Amino acid sequence: MDFGLSDEQRQIREEVRRFAENEIEPVAQEYDVEETFPHDVHEKAAEMGLTGPYIPIEYGGAGYSILDTTLIVEELFAVDPGIALSISASSFGCEAIMEFGTEDQKERFLEPVALGEKISGAAISEPDTGSDVSSVSTTAEKDGDEWVVNGTKMWITNGTVGDFFVVLCKTNPDAEGRYNGFSQIIVESDRDGFSAEKITGKLGIRASDTAELVFDDVRVPEENLVGTRDAAFLQQMQFFDQTRTAVAAQGVGIAKGACEAALEYAQDREQFGKPISEFQAIQHKLADMHTRTEAARMLTYKSAWKVDQGEDITQLASMAKEYASRVAVDVADEAVQIHGGAGYVNDFPVERFYRDAKITQIYEGTTEIQKNIIARELLGKGL
Amino acid sequence: MMKVLVTVKEVATVEDEFEIEGTAIDERYLGADLNEWDDYAIEEAVQIAEAIGEDEVDVVTVTIGPEDCEQTIRQALAKGADRAIRVWDDTLEDADLLDVGAKTAILEAVVEDEDPDLVLSGVQSGDDSFMATGVSLADAVDFQWAAVVNSLDLDVEGDTASVRRELEGGVEELTDVSLPAVLTIQTGINEPRYASLRGIRMAQRKELTVQRLADLGLDSSVVEGDLRLTGMSVPESESDATVFAGGPEETASELAAILREKGVGQ
Numbered sequence: 269m270d271f272g273l274s275d276e277q278r279q280i281r282e283e284v285r286r287f288a289e290n291e292i293e294p295v296a297q298e299y300d301v302e303e304t305f306p307h308d309v310h311e312k313a314a315e316m317g318l319t320g321p322y323i324p325i326e327y328g329g330a331g332y333s334i335l336d337t338t339l340i341v342e343e344l345f346a347v348d349p350g351i352a353l354s355i356s357a358s359s360f361g362c363e364a365i366m367e368f369g370t371e372d373q374k375e376r377f378l379e380p381v382a383l384g385e386k387i388s389g390a391a392i393s394e395p396d397t398g399s400d401v402s403s404v405s406t407t408a409e410k411d412g413d414e415w416v417v418n419g420t421k422m423w424i425t426n427g428t429v430g431d432f433f434v435v436l437c438k439t440n441p442d443a444e445g446r447y448n449g450f451s452q453i454i455v456e457s458d459r460d461g462f463s464a465e466k467i468t469g470k471l472g473i474r475a476s477d478t479a480e481l482v483f484d485d486v487r488v489p490e491e492n493l494v495g496t497r498d499a500a501f502l503q504q505m506q507f508f509d510q511t512r513t514a515v516a517a518q519g520v521g522i523a524k525g526a527c528e529a530a531l532e533y534a535q536d537r538e539q540f541g542k543p544i545s546e547f548q549a550i551q552h553k554l555a556d557m558h559t560r561t562e563a564a565r566m567l568t569y570k571s572a573w574k575v576d577q578g579e580d581i582t583q584l585a586s587m588a589k590e591y592a593s594r595v596a597v598d599v600a601d602e603a604v605q606i607h608g609g610a611g612y613v614n615d616f617p618v619e620r621f622y623r624d625a626k627i628t629q630i631y632e633g634t635t636e637i638q639k640n641i642i643a644r645e646l647l648g649k650g651l
Numbered sequence: 652m653m654k655v656l657v658t659v660k661e662v663a664t665v666e667d668e669f670e671i672e673g674t675a676i677d678e679r680y681l682g683a684d685l686n687e688w689d690d691y692a693i694e695e696a697v698q699i700a701e702a703i704g705e706d707e708v709d710v711v712t713v714t715i716g717p718e719d720c721e722q723t724i725r726q727a728l729a730k731g732a733d734r735a736i737r738v739w740d741d742t743l744e745d746a747d748l749l750d751v752g753a754k755t756a757i758l759e760a761v762v763e764d765e766d767p768d769l770v771l772s773g774v775q776s777g778d779d780s781f782m783a784t785g786v787s788l789a790d791a792v793d794f795q796w797a798a799v800v801n802s803l804d805l806d807v808e809g810d811t812a813s814v815r816r817e818l819e820g821g822v823e824e825l826t827d828v829s830l831p832a833v834l835t836i837q838t839g840i841n842e843p844r845y846a847s848l849r850g851i852r853m854a855q856r857k858e859l860t861v862q863r864l865a866d867l868g869l870d871s872s873v874v875e876g877d878l879r880l881t882g883m884s885v886p887e888s889e890s891d892a893t894v895f896a897g898g899p900e901e902t903a904s905e906l907a908a909i910l911r912e913k914g915v916g917q
């Protein structure tokens with residue numbers, strides 16, 4: 269067993285942190301308040317290769333492992349989750365193209381994303397389809413050599429800034445079994461009949477773009493089908509280990525940022541003639557926050573490492589996602605508490621962490637769904 | 652093939668509050684980082700290589716330091732340097748203080764081995780702040796030199812570096828230096844890049860050779876200097892803050908008057 273990071277991994281972590289502190293921190297509050305996508309930061313991040321680090325070198329990426337990517341996500345989220353998501357999710361959906369796409373699709377879609385010229389998204393959720401993914405009602409019908417897509421997707425990250433989306437569609441309404449008859453189809457945002465409307469007023473990660481997408485007879489060529497027709501559900505499930513581990517990493521990052529901010533503030537702030545870090549009540553909070561963050565980190569790194577070993581880790585990935593997101597929410601809460609009134613306004617980053625943390629318990633499968641999965645695996649029940 | 656040698660140092664960084672133990676700062680308060688000025692020197696070298704053609708310019712870094720500083724050296728490699736040399740051995744390890752003379756002798760030997768067209772060093776190192784190594788090296792190897800360079804335009808055909816350098820009191824000098832030359836690079840000359848993820852990946856495979864004094868044809872006498880560290884203390888700091896009240900119209904001229912009086916502006 270080896271818990272150490274390699275020199276290369278330590279270097280990645282330090283350089284990403286340097287980037288985040290210099291380029292993200294100074295503008296974090298502004299983008300949060302304005303609720304706009306940080307195009308300029310995304311561009312700088314692309315120069316450094318932070319857009320799609322796991323994309324193979326031959327397609328313009330850095331070819332990094334899931335564990336390496338986890339370290340990157342953690343450092344970015346420790347500084348500002350909204351901008352961090354705008355960077356780390358700029359290749360959302362590309363994992364499907366990487367795994368199941370044709371050579372032509374990889375060249376056309378992966379490279380521009382890795383270079384920061386394009387932004388992608390994954391469109392699964394719908395107004396009436398959230399936790400129950402099998403109820404997707406967006407359809408794609410074959411017409412000659414084209415797919416015709418109709419339906420509405422909801423809560424889509426990068427919705428109004430994305431250049432293309434990997435859209436989960438029902439392609440065979442007559443298929444037997446709840447999980448059959450779906451396909452993943454790439455829809456470019458400049459196709460006729462595509463429209464996106466930004467969703468504003470989010471609690472947190474306000475720099476990240478979220479939108480409702482409407483597909484009204486959108487025609488795309490048949491080459492835009494990713495992988496096997498009608499088999500998208502199985503395809504999609506293969507990434508849950510990876511994407512849930514990524515959200516766990518987001519949680520660890522938020523917890524780390526909140527821990528650091530709280531530790532610093534507790535040493536600076538004085539009451540009753542001494543730093544508040546001298547009070548045992550505060551010391552215990554700090555001890556608990558750091559311990560739980562480290563536990564979440566270990567669970568997340570193990571999950572990432574297992575994904576890299578090619579193991580199937582449904583249960584472990586759900587454990588990491590559920591636990592790390594809960595730790596993020598709890599630790600951010602305690603960080604605000606340690607800041608007192610100063611934590612209740614946006615002069616300090618903990619106010620943002622507190623709002624931003626919550627999303628990690630909702631997207632990529634809610635906390636309840638993760639627990640259902642863990643229990644299902646424990647009890648040996650199938651899908 | 653043109654060769655640019657960049658001197659790279661890992662410097663000690665210190666926290667805002669620290670304790671001094673004898674002639675050293677307690678380890679607990681120390682960190683390490685790439686010397687800020689060297690970051691600009693590396694960037695300048697890499698930009699030269701990018702402008703002329705990466706296959707036609709060899710950017711080599713040289714560092715005097717223990718194995719611990721290899722991570723900092725890899726940072727320079729990740730930013731685009733082609734290979735690195737690190738000089739260290741037990742003699743250097745045991746030396747109390749490496750003064751400018753010792754560093755000059757070591758770097759002189761490296762310059763003789765490498766035969767670079769251009770040597771870029773930082774103006775100073777953030778921890779020792781001698782501000783002398785680059786110029787002293789130029790003297791030792793008998794190269795042309797320019798110190799505190801904040802703009803550089805290289806004419807490879809003409810073997811000339813046109814530089815702008817900072818003098819005191821806000822005065823700058825434009826001058827041409829013929830190659831081979833040593834330039835000490837000032838912060839602000841460029842905007843140092845972040846090491847890219849690809850760069851970090853490739854840096855792991857770049858050559859980093861370790862040389863002992865003996866490999867460079869030197870013996871332990873190079874570390875014998877006249878300089879001794881006899882004490883360390885926090886300088887008395889006197890704060891001298893002036894607060895101007897009022898709108899920009901009045902305060903701007905008050906500020907200008909003070910700056911003129913202190914000799915900052917012309």
Ligand SMILES: Cc1cc2nc3c(=O)[nH]c(=O)nc-3n(C[C@H](O)[C@H](O)[C@H](O)COP(=O)(O)OP(=O)(O)OC[C@H]3O[C@@H](n4cnc5c(N)ncnc54)[C@H](O)[C@@H]3O)c2cc1C
Pocket residue numbers: 360389390391392393397398399400422423424425426470478627630631632633634635636637640
């Ligand atoms: C900011 C943001 C970004 C997003 N980005 C994307 C994106 O890029 N792409 C995308 O496709 N989607 C995205 N989503 C959607 C997200 O994945 C869904 O919101 C999430 O899956 C939950 O679905 P829902 O909102 O419909 O909640 P519901 O499924 O309606 O759940 C409501 C509540 O019921 C609980 N519940 C539901 N079913 C069960 C059950 N079987 N057992 C126990 N409890 C249950 C849930 O846990 C939850 O507490 C995003 C959402 C947000 C808010």
